[in-house]
Amino acid sequence: MTVRILVCDDDAAFAARLSRWLRENTAREPQPEVETCTDPLSLTDARLSAFDILFLDIDMGRCSGIELARRLRRVQARSLLIFVTNYVEYSPEGYEVGAFRFLLKSRLEEKLPAYYAAALEVLRRREAVYTYALNGENCRIRLGDILYLESRGRMLCLHTTDPARSGQAFYGKMEEESRRLAESGFLRVHKSYLVNIAHIRRLNHAETELDDGTVLPVSRRNYPTIRTTYLNWKCEP
Numbered sequence: 001m002t003v004r005i006l007v008c009d010d011d012a013a014f015a016a017r018l019s020r021w022l023r024e025n026t027a028r029e030p031q032p033e034v035e036t037c038t039d040p041l042s043l044t045d046a047r048l049s050a051f052d053i054l055f056l057d058i059d060m061g062r063c064s065g066i067e068l069a070r071r072l073r074r075v076q077a078r079s080l081l082i083f084v085t086n087y088v089e090y091s092p093e094g095y096e097v098g099a100f101r102f103l104l105k106s107r108l109e110e111k112l113p114a115y116y117a118a119a120l121e122v123l124r125r126r127e128a129v130y131t132y133a134l135n136g137e138n139c140r141i142r143l144g145d146i147l148y149l150e151s152r153g154r155m156l157c158l159h160t161t162d163p164a165r166s167g168q169a170f171y172g173k174m175e176e177e178s179r180r181l182a183e184s185g186f187l188r189v190h191k192s193y194l195v196n197i198a199h200i201r202r203l204n205h206a207e208t209e210l211d212d213g214t215v216l217p218v219s220r221r222n223y224p225t226i227r228t229t230y231l232n233w234k235c236e237p
Helices: 012-024 065-075 092-096 105-127 174-184 223-234
Strands: 004-008 033-037 053-057 080-085 099-104 129-134 137-142 146-152 155-160 169-171 186-190 193-196 200-203 207-210 215-217
Touching: 004 012, 012 033, 012 105, 053 065, 053 105, 065 080, 065 092, 080 105, 092 099, 092 200, 099 105, 129 169, 146 174, 174 186, 174 193, 186 215, 186 223, 193 215, 200 223
Parallel strands: 004 033, 004 053, 053 080, 080 099
Antiparallel strands: 129 137, 146 155, 146 193, 155 169, 186 193, 200 207, 207 215
């Protein structure tokens, strides 16, 4: 697995320090391809969307990391965003663009190993496959390409990032699939919906919105448990 990383910070010394750590402290992992940028305005949408993990400084003067993230999310939603900041007060806008972690510059060496390991685990899970039987044939799809599963009586309907595969229905039980996919980052937000947490843009007591714009209902009765599971997945290990 090749991991492509962007470090974008207008503080050249810090950008070099972070990039150096990523290159020198990942011997047991797939060697990452690390690119450093100190001028956020030079980044095109195509270049931004080429990375798996992006370390973005929140405060870069003319162009903030949040603005870069908004541009990126208009193009694609799969990249993991780690916002780098000098301040303990994290920007709520970061969560609106799907922040994976917030990294305090003053705690770089302390927090970065766990954050990087967690990001790699998410990328590995996306490469894992989900198997199901359709019309007597065994089918496979990457877990990362699944938005959610929908229960329709005795059938489960697959909703994916690929329009050609979305809408396929096969026999299955929601209870069994919920247990099967729980450790892969899937959350049952409603009796009829099992959602890939990686694609959740926002979640509240009434509904959840996915990164493709789909809005699904959330069980009010089970919301406390749903919210706890979601936050545990999203927050630092």
